[in-house]
Amino acid sequence: MRAFTRFACIDWSGQAVERPKGIAVAVAEGRNAPVLLDHAWSRQDVADWLIEQSAAKADLLVGFDFSMALPFLDMGAYLPGWPDGPVDARALWALIDHLSADDRHLAATGFVDHPEVSRHFRRHGGREGDLFGGGMGRMRLTEQACRAGGHGNAISCFNLVGAAQVGKSSLTGMRMLHQLTGRIPVWPFDPVPEKGPMIVELYTSIAARAAGLGKGRSKMRDAGALAAALLGWGLETPMLARYDDHATDAIVGAAWLARAADDAALWHPPALTPEVAAIEGWTFGVP
Missing domain, CATH: 3.30.420 (Nucleotidyltransferase; domain 5)
Structure with missing residues (x-):
């Protein structure tokens, strides 16, 4: 190490x-x-x-x-129902950057506003996509482990509403990572x-x-x-x-x-397999 x-x-x-x-x-x-x-x-x-x-x-x-990624493993896709959706985190980062190319300051509005992508997000003004899924929204494996282990109240990146939301920062961050x-x-x-x-x-x-x-x-x-x-x-x-x-x-x-x-x-958390690492990543500090 x-x-x-x-x-x-x-x-x-x-x-x-x-x-x-x-x-x-x-x-x-x-x-x-x-x-x-x-x-x-x-x-x-x-x-x-x-x-x-x-x-x-x-x-x-x-x-x-x-x-650093959206949930994938729960439904076998970041954006279920979209045949052209990305299949790993780096492809997701590239897609966010591509669809947000006209956004200044590394913002990611273009990604969220895409007609297929927007179906998965809860947005301001009562706009909840038909594929958001309700409740707290979908979560990655590491976010589920974080909540289950009492390490914090991890929140779905598909939720863009409320003071505690992390979706906007995560999407802009993924664009920067690309x-x-x-x-x-x-x-x-x-x-x-x-x-x-x-x-x-x-x-x-x-x-x-x-x-x-x-x-x-x-x-x-x-x-x-x-x-x-x-x-x-x-x-x-x-x-x-x-x-x-x-x-x-x-x-x-x-x-x-x-x-x-x-x-x-x-x-080396036990649940961090090579597949999880490539697709959803992990939060350092979640055992």
């Missing part, structure tokens, strides 16, 4: 604007307190920063808080490289719980809450210009990743 020396957590956003307020990037040198990179990030800025890390062969493990193909490997779709950066999917609620924050207390919006999360790891609380839950999620996520990356079991 490779030992990384630097760790980043990126709190992501699917907001269809150039510089979403929800993007935050924190980097930890080893197990030291993470530093928040003070920048008004765009999604393209993040992609460019990652490309720079790749060019420098940085020894960096990067965690993103978005889902554009990074061949530059930075992504676990578990790619093997861990001997050197250079690697990307993983993480769930910041898992990091918050590992920090000792109880259920329902995972959102930290002031210095005191952040201090409570970092205290158990013996880390000082950094001084921030803002203590919103995006900045604090990124900081706690980076601190957790620096510790979780040494756990060999998290790299």
Whole structure:
């Protein structure tokens, strides 16, 4: 198992604007307190920063808080009923990027608005596709395991409504991953490289719980809450210009990743078969 020396957590956003307020990037040198990179990030800025890390062969493990694929295994397709639908995650990323080519700022509106694709999503204005399926919506195997194991309330990417929805950020993230193909490997779709950066999917609620924050207390919006999360790891609380839950999620996520990356079991969860890895991926930290 490779030992990384630097760790980043990126709190992501699917907001269809150039510089979403929800993007935050924190980097930890080893197990030291993470530093928040003070920048008004765009999604393209993040992609460019990652490309720079790749060019420098940085020894960096990067965690993103978005889902890196849609559910497939439950119904044998990402988009059941569409004969031309993608059959693995990389083909899904390519399709999202292709259908969203006219969307600025790496947004993914074109994908969601496609007449076949939209049938599977719950959207604003009471628009629920006839193939959404009702309830909470379809979930990947890792999301089911996350909920069943009490690791957090994972939410379906097919739901684009509500403050807790993750669909928009996940779709924009998948579009970015397609554009990074061949530059930075992504676990578990790619093997861990001997050197250079690697990307993983993480769930910041898992990091918050590992920090000792109880259920329902995972959102930290002031210095005191952040201090409570970092205290158990013996880390000082950094001084921030803002203590919103995006900045604090990124900081706690980076601190957790620096510790979780040494756990060999998290790299090899029992349910993560080669088929699951190629089609649905996995959330790092879900056993």
